Amino acid sequence: MQPGPSAFKRLKRQLLANPLDGLITVVVLALLGWATISTLHWLVFGADWRVVSQNLPLYAFGSYPADQRWRPFLWIALLITLTLLTLLGPSRGWIRKALPLVWIAMVPCGVVLLAGGFGLLPIPSHAWGGLTLTLLLTACSGVLALPLGILLALGRQTSLAIIQRSCAVYIDVMRAVPLIAVLFFGQLLIPLFLPMHLELNRVLRAVLAFALFLAAYIAEDVRGGLQAIPRTQREAAAVLGLSPQQTLWLVVLPQAMRTALPALTNQAVGLLQNTSLMAILGLVELLGISLSLLANPDFIGRYLEVYIWLAGVYWLVCTAMALLARHLEHQLSPQTSAN
Amino acid sequence: MMPAIKAAGLVKSFGHGQRALDDVSLHVYSGEVLVVMGPSGSGKSTLIRTFNGLESIDEGHLEVLGIPLDADHDERQIRRVRRRVGMVFQQFNLFPHLSILDNITLAPIRVQRRPRKEAENRAIELLTQMGIAEQASKYPAQLSGGQQQRVAITRALALNPEVMLFDEPTSALDPERVKEVLDAMRSLAKDGMTMVVVTHEMGFAREVADRVLFMDEGRVVEVSQPDQLDKSKRWQRMASWGGQH
Ligand SMILES: Nc1ncnc2c1ncn2[C@@H]1O[C@H](COP(=O)(O)OP(=O)(O)OP(=O)(O)O)[C@@H](O)[C@H]1O
Numbered sequence: 001m002q003p004g005p006s007a008f009k010r011l012k013r014q015l016l017a018n019p020l021d022g023l024i025t026v027v028v029l030a031l032l033g034w035a036t037i038s039t040l041h042w043l044v045f046g047a048d049w050r051v052v053s054q055n056l057p058l059y060a061f062g063s064y065p066a067d068q069r070w071r072p073f074l075w076i077a078l079l080i081t082l083t084l085l086t087l088l089g090p091s092r093g094w095i096r097k098a099l100p101l102v103w104i105a106m107v108p109c110g111v112v113l114l115a116g117g118f119g120l121l122p123i124p125s126h127a128w129g130g131l132t133l134t135l136l137l138t139a140c141s142g143v144l145a146l147p148l149g150i151l152l153a154l155g156r157q158t159s160l161a162i163i164q165r166s167c168a169v170y171i172d173v174m175r176a177v178p179l180i181a182v183l184f185f186g187q188l189l190i191p192l193f194l195p196m197h198l199e200l201n202r203v204l205r206a207v208l209a210f211a212l213f214l215a216a217y218i219a220e221d222v223r224g225g226l227q228a229i230p231r232t233q234r235e236a237a238a239v240l241g242l243s244p245q246q247t248l249w250l251v252v253l254p255q256a257m258r259t260a261l262p263a264l265t266n267q268a269v270g271l272l273q274n275t276s277l278m279a280i281l282g283l284v285e286l287l288g289i290s291l292s293l294l295a296n297p298d299f300i301g302r303y304l305e306v307y308i309w310l311a312g313v314y315w316l317v318c319t320a321m322a323l324l325a326r327h328l329e330h331q332l333s334p335q336t337s338a339n
Numbered sequence: 340m341m342p343a344i345k346a347a348g349l350v351k352s353f354g355h356g357q358r359a360l361d362d363v364s365l366h367v368y369s370g371e372v373l374v375v376m377g378p379s380g381s382g383k384s385t386l387i388r389t390f391n392g393l394e395s396i397d398e399g400h401l402e403v404l405g406i407p408l409d410a411d412h413d414e415r416q417i418r419r420v421r422r423r424v425g426m427v428f429q430q431f432n433l434f435p436h437l438s439i440l441d442n443i444t445l446a447p448i449r450v451q452r453r454p455r456k457e458a459e460n461r462a463i464e465l466l467t468q469m470g471i472a473e474q475a476s477k478y479p480a481q482l483s484g485g486q487q488q489r490v491a492i493t494r495a496l497a498l499n500p501e502v503m504l505f506d507e508p509t510s511a512l513d514p515e516r517v518k519e520v521l522d523a524m525r526s527l528a529k530d531g532m533t534m535v536v537v538t539h540e541m542g543f544a545r546e547v548a549d550r551v552l553f554m555d556e557g558r559v560v561e562v563s564q565p566d567q568l569d570k571s572k573r574w575q576r577m578a579s580w581g582g583q584h
């Protein structure tokens with residue numbers, strides 16, 4: 001914290017306290033310098049970024065028909081606009097009030113834009129891909145998993161023994177199974193439970209599997225939030241004549257969700273990253289499309305460029321999500337700021 | 340005078356062991372202020388909490404505003420009682436995620452189904468009487484303890500209760516904040532509210548109570564008029580502990 005010479009002195013004291021520390025400092029600095037220089041050298045002279053620059057539409061939209069690409073483009077543009085509006089827009093007024101609803105509406109909006117119908121040309125799901133598919137998988141799974149997770153958390157707290165036990169078993173089993181196994185089971189098992197004529201496409205099966213998996217984790221986060229609410233809050237609500245349902249909706253859940261929000265943010269970011277597992281199942285989301293590009297003879301061996309690019313894109317989206325979540329936390333907690 | 344609360348032979352024990360209430364009988368009359376005193380663990384909270392069904396009794400007869408709350412009462416009876424009986428807790432128990440105004444209007448809007456506008460006007464009116472109207476849009480954590488407790492009283496009053504229960508309403512407050520809450524309760528008593536008040540505030544008891552009830556080990560051990568208090572052994576003992584006159 002202190003400026004100038006004293007900070008320098010402190011550094012010197014910490015890093016060069018005795019000959020051994022001094023030696024370690026020198027070696028570490030040398031390694032860092034060497035790594036930086038060789039990375040820069042590779043970035044400028046070694047890398048060939050055409051694998052990225054020539055394929056931007058593929059990364060964004062996958063093999064979506066070129067004349068229909070305005071649809072996923074529009075959806076992503078809306079998401080970006082909404083993100084900017086949420087983070088930088090006016091802090092009150094009707095726009096602010098409408099934002100939550102518009103965010104939720106983004107999910108069906110994305111599905112319709114991608115799938116077609118309502119006058120739009122239907123596009124089969126195997127043509128969806130790239131960042132669009134990554135975002136859609138994340139949004140749909142998240143939106144399904146959240147209410148499911150809340151129900152599971154509440155189920156685990158009820159006095160009805162059967163419900164309580166089955167919710168607990170479901171949560172424990174899901175948390176004991178690796179995600180990739182759930183995803184494989186989802187692709188293979190979900191069709192078995194459905195009537196013959198109703199064939200779910202792969203994207204929908206993936207979304208369902210994701211949501212079922214994630215709900216177990218969300219349930220645990222929400223349970224943590226529920227347990228953090230003192231019994232006296234329920235008493236205060238009961239004394240005012242609120243019914244148990246009203247107490248739950250108006251007093252308990254709002255507070256529990258607020259407490260669980262940081263944990264839920266982690267889940268959302270994790271969800272986005274985990275959608276990359278779908279590449280193994282043959283979905284061409286962001287990672288999937290990259291793998292197929294790497295298989296293209298024109299770009300053979302350009303792993304480093306592609307993965308650096310991928311890391312950048314994931315980082316950008318995750319950062320946006322984290323910023324949105326922090327914003328939401330801030331919005332929801334005026335009561336913690338004593339005046 | 341009509342009894343608002345009739346209790347006869349109340350018994351309550353938590354699981355095993357000693358009885359928290361042991362054969363308690365009393366009447367609280369309409370318009371009366373009954374102050375309940377006694378050492379820690381003597382059953383004061385348990386008693387007052389039976390009056391709105393927060394604790395159920397094991398034996399005895401209990402009737403609040405004509406509604407029976409005996410051991411076999413059902414949830415509907417409790418809710419009927421709660422709609423007419425307000426309660427204020429030691430720890431305020433405001434809803435931290437709601438503004439002061441929303442704390443107060445929540446039950447009038449959701450339970451009594453009153454129009455929002457009307458409920459808000461009534462809330463502002465009550466807050467003005469309490470002297471904290473300018474806090475309406477703040478959140479509980481932004482208020483002092485005394486202000487929060489006055490909001491809690493307002494929240495209970497917004498339902499137009501016929502009886503108000505207070506469980507040590509000033510015990511969690513800084514000494515300099517106690518007076519503002521006691522003043523609010525004093526003016527409530529003056530308006531003829533039926534009140535049961537668990538408190539250690541001797542000045543309040545002497546000045547405002549119609550009767551003072553002493554409990555010990557789950558039993559009612561003494562009932563005094565305020566003007567006889569000085570003759571009471573228990574009162575003298577409390578005063579000698581550094582009583583707050
Ligand atoms: N929920 C509970 N579970 C178990 N025992 C309880 C419970 N509530 C109260 N008790 C017991 O019942 C007895 C009476 O408690 P109560 O809270 O009514 O006393 P009090 O007079 O209000 O005391 P204080 O002045 O400390 O608030 C005590 O022995 C207490 O330990």
Ligand SMILES: [Mg+2]
Nearest residue numbers: 383384385507
């Ligand atoms: Mg008590």
